[in-house]
Each structure stands twice: as C-alpha cells, then as structure tokens.
Amino acid sequence: MEGRLFIDGKWETASNGAFSVRNPSSNEEVGTAADGSREETRKAIEAAESARPGWAGRTAAERASFLKEIHRLMMEKQEELGELITLEMGKPFQEAKGEVAYAASFLEWFAEEAKRVYGETIPANSPDKRMMVIHQPVGVSGAITPWNFPQAMVTRKVAPALAAGCPVVLKPAEDTPLSAVKFAEICEEAGLPKGVFNLITGQNAADIGGELMANKTVRKVTFTGSTEVGKILMEQGADHIKKLSLELGGHAPILVLDDAEVEKAVDGTVASKFRNAGQTCVCGNRVYVEENIYDTFVERLKEEVEKLAVGDGFKEGVALGPLINKEGWEKVDRHVKDALDKGAEIVTGGRGWEENGGYFYEPTVLKNVTSDMVIMEEETFGPIAPVQKVSDENEGIHLSNNSPYGLASYFFTESMSRGMKVAEALEYGIVGWNDGRPSAAQAPFGGWKQSGIGREGGHQGIEPFLETKYISIGL
Ligand code: SIN
Numbered sequence: 001m002e003g004r005l006f007i008d009g010k011w012e013t014a015s016n017g018a019f020s021v022r023n024p025s026s027n028e029e030v031g032t033a034a035d036g037s038r039e040e041t042r043k044a045i046e047a048a049e050s051a052r053p054g055w056a057g058r059t060a061a062e063r064a065s066f067l068k069e070i071h072r073l074m075m076e077k078q079e080e081l082g083e084l085i086t087l088e089m090g091k092p093f094q095e096a097k098g099e100v101a102y103a104a105s106f107l108e109w110f111a112e113e114a115k116r117v118y119g120e121t122i123p124a125n126s127p128d129k130r131m132m133v134i135h136q137p138v139g140v141s142g143a144i145t146p147w148n149f150p151q152a153m154v155t156r157k158v159a160p161a162l163a164a165g166c167p168v169v170l171k172p173a174e175d176t177p178l179s180a181v182k183f184a185e186i187c188e189e190a191g192l193p194k195g196v197f198n199l200i201t202g203q204n205a206a207d208i209g210g211e212l213m214a215n216k217t218v219r220k221v222t223f224t225g226s227t228e229v230g231k232i233l234m235e236q237g238a239d240h241i242k243k244l245s246l247e248l249g250g251h252a253p254i255l256v257l258d259d260a261e262v263e264k265a266v267d268g269t270v271a272s273k274f275r276n277a278g279q280t281c282v283c284g285n286r287v288y289v290e291e292n293i294y295d296t297f298v299e300r301l302k303e304e305v306e307k308l309a310v311g312d313g314f315k316e317g318v319a320l321g322p323l324i325n326k327e328g329w330e331k332v333d334r335h336v337k338d339a340l341d342k343g344a345e346i347v348t349g350g351r352g353w354e355e356n357g358g359y360f361y362e363p364t365v366l367k368n369v370t371s372d373m374v375i376m377e378e379e380t381f382g383p384i385a386p387v388q389k390v391s392d393e394n395e396g397i398h399l400s401n402n403s404p405y406g407l408a409s410y411f412f413t414e415s416m417s418r419g420m421k422v423a424e425a426l427e428y429g430i431v432g433w434n435d436g437r438p439s440a441a442q443a444p445f446g447g448w449k450q451s452g453i454g455r456e457g458g459h460q461g462i463e464p465f466l467e468t469k470y471i472s473i474g475l
Helices: 038-057 060-076 078-089 093-116 152-164 177-189 205-214 227-237 262-278 291-305 326-341 393-401 416-425 459-465
Strands: 005-007 010-012 018-022 029-034 120-122 129-137 141-144 168-171 197-199 220-224 243-247 252-256 284-290 318-320 345-348 352-355 358-361 364-367 384-390 408-412 430-433 466-474
Touching (some): 029 177, 038 168, 093 152, 093 459, 141 152, 168 205, 177 197, 220 227, 220 459, 262 384, 291 345, 326 364
Parallel strands (some): 141 168, 168 197, 252 284, 364 384
Antiparallel strands (some): 018 029
C-alpha cells in the first residue's frame, strides 16, 4: 500500500517523499506512507479553516448522518481494516477486528451525541433581561494519535470533533500511518465535504506537531501518548493558550482483595494485563494481592497465562503479537531484569527473543515483587504481571495511589460496601471493579494527575470540542 497525504479532499504526494512502514512481526515492509512536512501541515490547516464555516453551519443531524455512514463503511470493511492493523501494528487478527468494531462505535456514539449539544436558559437577575447559554464548535482541531490502537484512537478523537462541528487535521503515529490512510479513504467515500478531514502522515513529529501547536488557526489539539510529550505540548500551547486534551501515560494497579472471587480476578487480570501484549495505556501494570489469597491467585494466574500463545498475529490461536519495536522490547526486558536482580522470581515466562526482525516477549508472571522495583514505578508497556503481596486493603490502596499517574485502576472484591469504599479511594479516572475491560464509547476515558487532561468518550467526549457562550439579552 502506498499512502498519500489527504488535504482539502485531494490525495497528494509529500514534498519530502515517503517512508517505509514495517510489520513488527517480521520487519518486512508492508507499504509506504507520505512523509508530510510543516508546510503541508499548514496547507491542511488552511483547508480545514476554509471548510469550517460550512461544516459548523450544518445541522447536527446532517453531521450525524456523515458519521453514521463512516461507521457503516468501517464495519463493512472490518476484515480489511483488521488485516491492516495486524500488518502494521502486530496485534492478533481477531483482536484487530475487535478494535475496528470499537473504533466504529465512537462514530455511532458521537453521531448521536451531536444531536444532544443542548444549551440552557437561566432565570435572569432582572425582569427586563433574558439569559441563555449556547455551545459552539471550538474550531479547527489537531489530533495526534498513537500506534497501539491505529483505528480506535483516530476515531475516539475525530468522531467527537466532527460531531461538534470542528474540521480536523490528523497526525497519526509514524509506526501505523496506513490505518489512518484507510480511514481517510473511508471519509472520502462517505462524501465528507472537502477540508473537513485532513491527514498528514510523517516521520517528523516535531515539525507536524509543532505546526499544529504553533498555528493560531488551530484552536484545539487532542493528543494520546507519553506524559513526557504531553508536557512539551503544554509548554508549546502556552503562547496561544491552546485548548488541549491529553491522554497520557498510565501505571494501572490491580488490587485483589481477600474476598474476591479468584476466577473473576484472574480473568480480569489477564484481560487487563495481556490485551494488546500489554501495550495499552490502561493495562494493569502492577498487581497487589492480599496475603491470604496470594498463593492461590498466583497459581491460577500462572495456569491461565500459560495458555496464551505468542507469535505472528495472523497465526491461528496466537493471543499475543510482537512488541512494537526494539526499544519497546528493551524496556520490558530492562524491567524484568531489574525485578529479578532485586529478588523477584519468575512464575512463568520471562523469556524475550528476536525472530526474523520481530521482537517477542513471553507473557510473564513475577512473584515476590517489592515496591523498590522499577516495574512497580514505571509504565512497562509489555506483557509482564508483577504480583506483590499486601497485608491488607489499606496498604493496597496506599500503594495503588502512590504514583504520579492516575489513568486506570482495577480491583476485585465481592463485597459491595468494601468495593464502594475502594472505588472512591482510588485516585484514578477509570476504575474497573471486577472488570478488566472497562473501555467503551459511552463511558468517559481519561486520567487524573499526570495521566492527562480532559475526557474522551461518553457524553463528556464532545465537550472539549465546544466553546460555551453566555448570551445576556436586554428586552
Ligand atoms: C489506550 O491505550 O490509550 C486505549 C486503550 C483503550 O481504549 O482501552
């Protein structure tokens, strides 16, 4: 596949040429993508600005019908889009098809939400006044998306922006640009007016992202990625007080209390920890288990984890694909080695390898883990479950909250009153209680502390693309 830039409804080659896109399972080239520049980003922003009044001026129902058509086309092409995700990102094909359905669900959800952007009237402070509040689109929006969900992170940003009436310039991750190219093709096929959605793929994130941040026509930037880059964007946005939504790093705790149903806790831990080979921002990164069920839990987790096969995502029965690249693999390996050096023991797994240019790691469970290990402090982004013993619920909550991150957290208990208290005590934007997969289009996704600003999904997800206007009328 040969991807081009999509600007103002036209496909263009980039002045810098193209770059190679590789399959992380084999390092083989799967296609090329256009290497967009700062100038081309500027051109896309200008196109978006020209399209803005027309798009914002459409009725919500009209915008919704475009989103519904994009949803329909994505589901019609689920196999093809899933194949492309597996090819350029590596996740197993079944999981990739699941991602396409998840991605499409944001279009359906925000098509409906477009029609619910209600204002309000306020009882006035004088008989000869009337007061009202309306919401209007914020304007041209930049979206910068990561490689771990090549379709779903695009739609989770683009769908609410379009629903709100904002044209978009998208910069997808350089590891997975081809899924975004397919998305642009679908927007074109759905008849989206020119300039409403623009795509700038490219390797020079500093130039493309830099233009999105520096250009004052861009009123809003929404980003998913590391906390480190999020901080840079905040600094870059300061000059124009750029509106930002940031979905940043996580370091999710999983807390298993002694009245948990062990089977549920093991299933939830496997779902949270090993989905996408541990490469999600909401992956459980560290597991805390009350001491009286520690051994039982570790033993059952071992049995379930040993059922997970690693390999090429197109191979039948594979549950974990490769890690995205060598750097990702090295980080995982460094975390495991540090834990072993400090006294952790391997329960299962622990082996990583390179094969035909792909970087793989066995799903791994570590026991006798302690808080001084790097894996208990930093996001791993890989298939390692370090399990630490805690003496009681309070210690578990304390350790869970003892982190600069606050995206997702998980806990397991069958007690309603205990569970409600734990849910309230966890300083996280997302809490999965007996649930290892809380993400859904209709629910707010986002973090506390250094995990970000703003929410995506849910009825909250459209708000970052809207301005609030108070109108005071003298009669
Ligand atoms: C992410 O890793 O940022 C997205 C994960 C999800 O939507 O569940």
